[in-house]
Amino acid sequence: MEPKRYRPRLEILQGTLDMLILQTLQWGPQHGYAIGQTIRTQSAESLKIETGSLYPALHRLEKQEWVKSDWRMTEANQRAKFYRLTPKGKKQLLQERDRWSQLVSAIGTILNPKRSKG
Amino acid sequence: MLSWLFRRKRIEQDLDAELRSHFEMAVADRIAAGEDPASARLAAKREFGNELQAREEARQVWRGGLVALLSDLWQDVRFGTRMLFKNPGFSFVVIAVLSLGIAGNAAIFSLFKGLALKPLPGVTDSSQLSVVLGRTIDGRGIGMSVPDYRDFKAADQAFANLSASQMIFASFGRGVDAQRIVAELVTGTYFDALGVTAQLGRTLSASDDVAPGQHPVAVISDTLWRQSLAADPAVIGKTIYLNGQPLTVVGVAEREFNGTVVSMGVDVFAPVMMQPVIAGPSRLDSRGIFSMMVRGQLKPGIGVAAANAQAELFTRQLTAEHPLTNFTRRYEVVPIWQSPFGAQTYFLPAIAVLGGMGVLILLIVCANVANLVLVRGLSRRGELGVRLALGASRARLVRLLLVENLILAIPGALAGVALASFILPYVAMGAASSAPSRVFLDTTVDGYVLLFAIGVAGACALVFGFVPALRASRLELTTALNDVSPRMAARGRMRAMLVVSQVAASLVLLVFAGLVLRSYAAAQHASGGFDATGVTSVAIDLQTAGYDEPRGRVLVNRLLDTIETEPAFSTGALAMNSPMSLVDGASRQTQIEGYAPRPDEDMLFLYNVVSPAYFQTLRIPLLAGRDFTRTDGPASQGVVIVNETLARRFWQSPADAIGKRLRSGGDWKIVVGVAGDLKYSRLSEAPRPFAYYSLLQHYVPAFAIQARATGDVSYAMRRVRDHMQSLDATIPIVKPTTLGEQTRAALNVYQLAASALTMFGVMTIVLAAIGIYGLVAYTVRQSTQEIGIRMAIGASRSAVVWTFLGRGTWLAGIGAVIGLVVAIAVSGAIASLLYGVGARDLVSFSGGTAVVMATALLASLLPAWRASRVDPLTALRRN
Secondary structure: OOOOOOOOOOOOOHHHHHHHHEEEEEHOOOHHHHHHHHHHHHHHOOOOOHHHHHHHHHHHHHHHEEEEEEEEEEEOOOOOEEEEEEEHHHHHHEEEEEHHHHHHHHHHHHHOOOHOOO | OOOHHHHHHHHHHHHHHHHHHHHHHHHHHHOOOOHHHHHHHHHHHHHOOHHHHHHHHHHHOOOHHHHOOOOOOOOOOHHHHHHHHOHHHHHHHHHOOOOOOOHHHHHHHHHHHHHHOOOOOOOOOHHOOOOEEEEEEEOOEEOOHHHHHHHHHHOOOOOOOOOEEEEEEEEOHHHHHHHEEEEEEEEOOHHHOOOOOOOOOOOOOOOOOOOOOOOOEEEOOOOHHHOOOOOOOHHHHOOOEEEEEEEEEEEEEOHHHHHHOOEEEEOOOEEHHHHHOOOOOOOOOOOOOOOOOEEEEOOOOOOOHHHHHHHHHHHHHHHHHOHHHHHHHEEEEEEEEHHOOOOOOHHHHHHHEEEEEEEEEHHHHHHHHHHHHHHHHHHHHHHHHHHHHOOHHHHHHHHHHHHHHHHHHHHHHHHHHHHHHHHHHHHHHHHHOOOOOOEEEOOOOOOOHHHHHHHHHHHHHHHHHHHHHHHEEEEOOHHHHOOOOOHHHHHHHHOOOHHHHHHHHHHHHHHHHHHHHHHHHHHHHOOOOOOOOOOEEEEEOOOOOOOHHHHHHHHHHHHHHHHOOOOOOOEEEEEEEOOOOOOOOEEEEEEOOOOOOOOOOOOEEEEEEEEOOOOHOOOOOOOEEEOOOOOOOOOOOEEEEEEHHHHHHOOOOHHOOOOOOEEEEOOOOOEEEEOOOOOOOOOOOOOOOOOEEEEOOOOEEEEEEEEEEEEOOOHHHHHHHHHHHHHHHOOEEEEEHHHHHHHHHHHHHHHHHHHHHHHHHHHHHHHHHHHHHHHHHHHHHHHHHHHHHHHHHOOHHHHHHHHHHHHHHHHHHHHHHHHHHHHHHHHHHHHOOOOOOOOOOOOHHHHHHHOOOOOOOOHHHHHHHHHHOOHHHHHHHHO
């Protein structure tokens, strides 16, 4: 067995997972596994979503009625639970993106004070 | 609940399927990427991470606060119930101990309920009734006169309804079959105001109460109907005789209703307008005779204070309008439980004390159960440790333990209530058996009592469950899971504290029980100022037998002749009332010659009507002057004998009183003698002025034959009956008894308190013994190894016994000291129950301590002896 390498892992900020899921669902209904894979590939493998966080998050979103779920067949002909965005979810996504960009710019200002001057 | 259960199931299945499909897809992806199926599954599994957590968290999402709580609770309840059945021995002991404590408290509560919460069964909201009563300037509670009541009712604005009644003792039936009952003479509004209906016929109404003597009708009680009239369905329209007067029965009151005298069963209700016919000279127009008990419900929104203000205004108007007849009293309104009429006045203080004792015993029970739970907590440490390790929160664990205790508490409460209903008759009726008339107290176990018991048991469960639960939840994981070591002696500290507190509490109870028992004993031997032993008290009623005054006077004289010559009596007399009869007898407005009373002075004095030789018979000392004689007849100068208190109040000394004059209504009477003070109603009463009138001058038709037996009192009783039989067989003997028996009623309170406290004392000492035994036995078990070592290096068996005896008695000693301090501090609280015994009576205190210490010694002896039987070899080999 090879010794474990130290590999700094990007931890998803508290609360951002919900936004990422909503964002992923923007392109159409997907099942849990696909959502996880999409986030992974789109983040160039740096964000890995644990099953233990993904499903509670999905259920949380469903309870808030930001997503809706139903059972369908996948392309590989497998039964899976598909989640899709509701209008309420779309609104939520916009809000969260807004908040996120505010946060990013705020943090950016702190990290790079010069730029804010100019 | 059900739909929620279904939904939960569906969510669960859904989640299962979802996670499974995720896993399958992950595996499929890996195989597609070229891995072989087996390793693909393994890798996927690893990647999957903590599936349980995912599942649990996703599930949590779907549960709201209340639903989650309910679901957890339901789980706890199911689990707790399983544990209860898994550990039947433990459960049984806990439930048994708990039910003992609940039983005592439920019994006391039932009494309290009967007196205060449901004082008048059958009456709508009887605990909400207010009573209008007069107060003399001394604060003595009296009734209202009939005219005053009429005026009060006319002026009243505060009451939604008002009714009044006067209670009389009367003979029911005619001739030898007559019996003495309690009757109420009631106003027309009585039944309607109280919300009492008739189960047969009708009740009385306003039209039955219009003109004096014109309405010879009556409503009878369910009890009388069943016991004396064989529940005759055709009783309506039949004639009954009350004090010899015919009354037509118009109705039978509803079953529950027993009249409005708290704790007394009233059997006949007749219109108050019949009073002149049924009960002697008319009181209907006299403002000086305060015989009506007035009660009613206040209008909504009107408080007792407002009603009182109105009553005060009324008193002022009355005094202005009738200045001559209205002195010495004011009217006021009080809630029924404060009313000075009925049993609650002398029982409630006792019950308050008993209630305090009840709380104490409950604490002991809690301590005992807490002890048991603690011990079991030790054996469950492993289980609780596992729960913590699996991620149960401490709060959840505490809740589980509390729920388990509650589950034990409910059967404890039910068993306690069952036990209470079993012991109640002995406590309550033991006290009632010697009462002057049918005692009625609703002490049945009903919703109130059940609710009370469950509430108390629940509170207990929280108390005894909380401490052990907190301890259990504080356990350290590693030690809990690995703990097999015997080093748990430190945890005995809490149990030791519990034992100490139990010993202390039981000592307090035992000391109090001792005090009350000694009071009871003292009260039994208390004279009350007279000597009742060997004296008959046979009540007869001449009016019932149709005697008018002239014929009655002849019979009285013949009776006195007979008594004088009968060898079975050393001396004998006739008397209207008996002393210590629990209720105040007749009283009269009295005028003293040459004395101008203050306008507010209470000149209403109790009196008795007696024949010559009364004082000699009851051995009441004559302090000055002479007794009544046969020559103090209707034609001669009116004479009166007063008691010492009256004599000293108006004249300097008993000797000075002789020859002075007083009057109540009629002519002036000369004071010819001064008698010693008696306890006229109760043992606890303060000395009060009292007057005796001569039966030969002041004829009354109903009296008791009180004769002192030369030998056997039952033979004397037989002789009284024989003589009555030969004088006139139609005269009813209302109540043949002895004076001793009769005055014992005054001891009710002491007897009740003594029997209840003794019961409690025995219970607590048993519980304390169990506690001490348990603790010492436990210590012995924990120290087996230590004992082995000691014995191996030469300790003798007796040294071992002494060590453990010492531990038990040391704890008991600490408890006893604390208990003594507490008992001394609070013994003032039971002063109202004491008679002839100081609150710091040495005998009670030392006796209680001796019993507690002896019990502690005995309880430690067995385990200590067992410790000495330990075989050093086996003990050392064990670990």
